[in-house]
Amino acid sequence: MPRPLWTGAISFGLVTIPIKVISATEDHAIHFHQMHLSDMGRVRTRKVCDLDGKTLSQDEIGKGYEVAKGETVPITDEELDRMPLPTAKAIEIVAFVGADTIDPVRIADSYYLAGDGQVAAKPYLLLRRALERSDRVAVAKFAWHGRERLGTLHVREEAIVLHVMHWPDEIRSPESLAPKEVELDDNEIEQAVQLTETMAADDISGFRDHYREALEELIEAKSEGKEAPGPAEGAEQESGKVMDLMAALNASVEAAKDSRGKDDGDATVHTMRARKKTPAKRASAKRTTAKRATAKKSTAKKSTAKKSTAEETRAKGSATKKSHAKKAAAGETAAEKRSAS
Structure with missing residues (x-):
């Protein structure tokens, strides 16, 4: 705790x-x-008295x-x-x-x-x-x-x-932050409502901190002397371009629908490339794969043993039925001979 x-x-x-x-x-x-760029020395915050200039302890x-x-x-x-x-x-x-x-x-x-x-x-x-x-x-x-x-x-x-x-x-008042009144078309409002419905989600527990993951990847690459990873595909967006509001809403709805279709119900609209596994995670994945393979082999052996046992049981039952049939036929023949004599 x-x-x-x-x-x-x-x-x-x-x-x-x-x-x-x-x-x-x-x-x-x-x-x-915070580091000193020329020699990478640590820069610390010290508590100093402004009268005598002494650094003070807590x-x-x-x-x-x-x-x-x-x-x-x-x-x-x-x-x-x-x-x-x-x-x-x-x-x-x-x-x-x-x-x-x-x-x-x-x-x-x-x-x-x-x-x-x-x-x-x-x-x-x-x-x-x-x-x-x-x-x-x-x-x-x-x-x-x-x-x-x-x-x-x-x-x-x-x-x-x-x-x-x-x-x-x-709590500050947001009154001064509210935008000025502008004309808004009902179709734009309806399309915005449709976008909210398309992006609706019942569970948001699957969202992850993609920035932290990308930052960890950057630190890992730099610590290993590798080149820093580039931006994710589609991460760069054209700035300063004025887009028609209705066109933007339509495009957003279509993008949300496509994302839902690919992710099978996942609420995330924007995706980033998957982060590489660390050596520890790769080793863990290998162990998990090995365990699954062992489990599959064990299951296959058990299945084969069950099939073999079932086949032996069927064979024994068939032999027993044939034996009973022979005995019955022999009994009928003996009875016919006694009746003839």
């Missing part, structure tokens, strides 16, 4: 649920170092708030911990609202809430079952990283998930 980021409790009315907060996501991005650094020009008030971690805040070590549920009333723009990071010890098992299950049977989500307040935050509690599979939310005053 990943290291908990925070420990505390969920306050649910008079019910207290000890929990551990665990990140619900992982960072798979590729990170670069133990020498504290918090302060500038109340006026040249006047800073120091604030210690102990003073922050002693603040009379009810949500200092608790995720306090303050309301339950409909899930469809939450603006997606307000959702930030997500975290799993794990029960902390056996004492948390029953109240944790109680809250989870209540959320599962209700069409509402819990709205909670909690203090984290020096500030009070707002969040919602949902259920994902068998875990309670905390979605951190922005406060209403943190």
Whole structure:
């Protein structure tokens, strides 16, 4: 299990649920170092005091708030911990609202809430079952990283998930970003709707980070002294060309239909060339192929043995039938001879 980021409790009315907060996501991005181009020396960020020019360690650094020009008030971690805040070590549920009333723009990071010890098992299950049977989500307040935050509690599979939310005053208004009114033909709208239906998907779990895969391929090639791979076929698009909107919609619908036909229902419209397997993956693939070949041989041997056994059984049955037929014929002949005499 990943290291908990925070420990505390969920306050649910008079019910207290000890929990551990665990990140619900992982960072798979590729990170670069800053390097000095002339000698490839590492460039690091140092924390330097602007008064004496000394490089400081983390133990020498504290918090302060500038109340006026040249006047800073120091604030210690102990003073922050002693603040009379009810949500200092608790995720306090303050309301339950409909899930469809939450603006997606307000959702930030997500975290799993794990029960902390056996004492948390029953109240944790109680809250989870209540959320599962209700069409509402819990709205909670909690203090984290020096500030009070707002969040919602949902259920994902068998875990309670905390979605951190922005406060209403943190959301910018998009009013100034809206485009000016223009004339739009109904046929263009209908074609756009048809494009959405053509590209509709029930499952998006198959989408992959193609940029990261291409970046890994670039790093692998450079580390082996090979030439950097070129752009994928069809990746370069002509820029600056004004295209008729209706023609673009028609072409998009046809491209989506062709992609669906080739991918057998895959929702991905744009494809990239497959990434080469690493040596470890190639070795794993060889082992898998060998196992499959062994399994096929074993299955073939078993099938041959079964056929041989079945043929022997049929042969024995045929011989038995012939023996019975001979005995019956011999009995009839003996009976005829006795009757004649």
